[in-house]
Amino acid sequence: MSRERLIYLPLGGAGEVGMNAYVYGYGAPGKERLILVDLGLTFPTMDNAPGVDLVLPDVSWLAENADRLEAIFITHAHEDHVGALAHLWSRLRAPVYARRFTGRLAQMKMEEQGQPTEKVHIVGAHPEVVEVGPFKVSFVPISHSIPETAALLIDTPAGRIVHAADFKLDTDPVVGERFDEAVFARIGDEGVKVLVCDSTNVFVPHAGRSESTLKGPITELVKSAPGMVVATTFASNVARVKTLAQAGHDAGRQVCLLGRAMQRMIGVAQETGILSDMPPLIPSERAAETPGGDLMLIVTGSQGERRAASAQLSRGRYLGLQLREGDLFLFSSKTIPGNERGVLAIINAFSEMGVDVVDDSTSRYHVSGHANRPDLERIHALLKPDMILPNHGEHRMLRAHAKLASDAGIATAVVVNGTMMDVTGEVPREVEQVEAGRLYLDGNVIYGAMDGIVRDRLRMAMNGHVTVTLILEEDDTLGDPWCEMRGLAERGRSRAPLVDMLESQLSDYIGRAGRKTRADDEALEDGLRRVVRQLCMEEIGKKPEVTVVISRLSDE
């Protein structure tokens, strides 16, 4: 029996929606040659990471083993699959493979971050094969809510893995390649050892609907609107943008795209030949001169992002455009859990303007890009894998997906980020836990989520901050201690200015403190901090964060 083994190790996306990053390896234990599939990001929230720009998977383990990393494959161009690539590539330095549209967008990201674009190699679809180390990898087109998504066939000496990435079973996806059942049936007939499969929509009980079903309802809606029509969707949903633009065009309206992300996506889709029959577009300056009833805007910001076009329009005039009583705003998108507040703020702002907002509640104007439960069952049945490892999803989704598999008599396991599985045998077997957390991109620095930086910011946000400065000469204070507060009420229970009370009590404390304490910076700091926190608790019912600065002039 060979001592070689086949391993699977998610570093992101397994136990969450977003931030996908999956490692496969083949070889002797600890010496496996590795590939990485996808390197995505997720978005921070005020609750967990205020001020952070992006959340990236912690690839420390992979960086430490970069000499074993043969290549990085990108299945599609969604941010949660490619968004971390340019930020983390310098730690991995492996060649990147993607299809044309995805690869072009990845190259642009690499360029923006000053990384070598030539490391991103454009490859063709299945049956073209990329051979790296013990792996033969090919990109099998599958439908999703962005063009050119691919499931990966990963052939290894231990058998074939199908990494299904994100997908839906759409035979008429409007833009890009349709789901071809015959192809997947043939792959299934050839034998699949492991299927690693999207779990995000496992709780949706009905089969997914085709992108093409939206054209009628959207066209009808746009035609029936008297005033300006503004629609938002994900910038990367090229098919949807086309459907919306076509509906506007068919209704005799001038169509204008607002938002750089969307303009870039459409540009790249046209440049790579994926999108060839887009209706004509006008620039925003022309749109600003066009009467509302003759205009259709397609804008970014379907998730309520504060700086995107939809939020800007909800706050008033934007690029010379302004919505009015009787105009129509369409969310051709669903709100991702956690983004509700931002989206509702926009809807209510439009409501105040008298704008009619149509959202996803009827399901007439949006379909999901992911496989629902019956679709998952269908792909399981087509591919007939020996083993199913649910990926991309919160724990509850992975667990429900694993139950689907085991109910069908297929070996399975719930595998979360950082768990290395040996999948060489008939059942998956846990072999190691590796570090797999989150990194924060904050300004232009990347640091660990557990480094304490964000924790300190959250504490200041919750508790406010007090600065205490004290100057000591020899063993005597030179002047009184000085306080500055930030983010705290100026007066509390006793109605006197809190700063004055603090300074007076700190002064008393120093007077009382013994010679030994005064000579000991640490003891003095502790004492001063305690005085501040205790008095603040009494006065305003909060214990603030405290920075104490002691300056000793005698040292000079």
Add this chain to the structure above:
Amino acid sequence: MSRERLIYLPLGGAGEVGMNAYVYGYGAPGKERLILVDLGLTFPTMDNAPGVDLVLPDVSWLAENADRLEAIFITHAHEDHVGALAHLWSRLRAPVYARRFTGRLAQMKMEEQGQPTEKVHIVGAHPEVVEVGPFKVSFVPISHSIPETAALLIDTPAGRIVHAADFKLDTDPVVGERFDEAVFARIGDEGVKVLVCDSTNVFVPHAGRSESTLKGPITELVKSAPGMVVATTFASNVARVKTLAQAGHDAGRQVCLLGRAMQRMIGVAQETGILSDMPPLIPSERAAETPGGDLMLIVTGSQGERRAASAQLSRGRYLGLQLREGDLFLFSSKTIPGNERGVLAIINAFSEMGVDVVDDSTSRYHVSGHANRPDLERIHALLKPDMILPNHGEHRMLRAHAKLASDAGIATAVVVNGTMMDVTGEVPREVEQVEAGRLYLDGNVIYGAMDGIVRDRLRMAMNGHVTVTLILEEDDTLGDPWCEMRGLAERGRSRAPLVDMLESQLSDYIGRAGRKTRADDEALEDGLRRVVRQLCMEEIGKKPEVTVVISRLSDE
């Protein structure tokens, strides 16, 4: 024609869900005698008010006119209708009227805040009337998700107002009074001038379902469960708690309530005679000794609150109780928009334990307490008001509700917090804008949302904080400037410690600064702040908040 007028002025709840507070007045303009209906709170979020405990309506206008305020009426005991009473009563000092259960809970709140409980007067239901100034007010029982909810009949010299508060049309609400159509039809026949009416569920297209429809499905679910069953719902939903307890009891399980809010609600409901046939309960110590399969827990925390029982259980052992593989957790509740992240965190934590979570997605185990669109139409038709003023709801809800009214040919207006309406005539007429914002209860201090305190905390959370201290003697620095950072990366682009770089650049700046700048605290502070922000931007891509402390020894 009389110069007297009837006014309506929402101070909270009109333009939001939560924080209800509505003023009515009758008299000569500016001299109207006033009543306040409800004084509720809303909950802060990390996005808008980190560290804040409660959000209260800004009642400044009412406090300034407290001499004109005859009384405060509380329609029901939900926090968004009574939660601010004890915190703000001292600013208003008017007698409070409520029915028995509501009043008892209000008294407990007053007591906790050291306010006079005897100011809360317990009154009977319609036809009992409270006469205050020009108003005759009576409490008409109506069904909702808490016992003893009342719509108010407010008779004034200018006609009758029905303030419908929160309600649903439930003819079998399990606990408390059913909706009695005949009563409302009679009120309608007597003539209603203004209906002020709950808008929260205006977007729900189907008629509301009765609380009693849940008993069968919940009992079935509990009976079919092999392990421990834990159910959560709103603590105040006494009927639901009873249904859950009865289901546990019928399944032969011991029933235990966890969470003080729920125990208090059930206690007061029993004490006031509203709940008489609750199944026996066991204390948590007994529950901890009971095998899971013989146990049913009913717990607080349906909205994912971190300190409530459901969150505690999701983190592991709590009060000696621990969920295991195969146990069942039921959310007999819906997730309020904005609370999704907290609820999902709990569901995923349970998923990791192997606990099966049943949520509201099937609608089998939860019904809403509010009137849906067809129910609103029914109450409009029964009461036949001359005018409908939608209250309690986000702007989009008020607007949709107003459209329902105007489509039915009834005079209406979208009235938001702070807008005073004259409703004496046939159509509502805006007469004044008064200040109506939000107050924050933070620790034990109440301050205005716009006071800048929370803004400063949010800025520190987003940007981090740097303290700079500098000691000057006469015109010379005594020692070098000193920096402390909080919530910022230690090293940036150039890899050197950022604090060292900052101190060195600050030192250079002071060396360069002219005599005039050095003599001017404000100029010096500005300069130092600018140096810090600029270098941080270059190094880490962020501009932190900066506190500069300059100590001048020469002044002594």
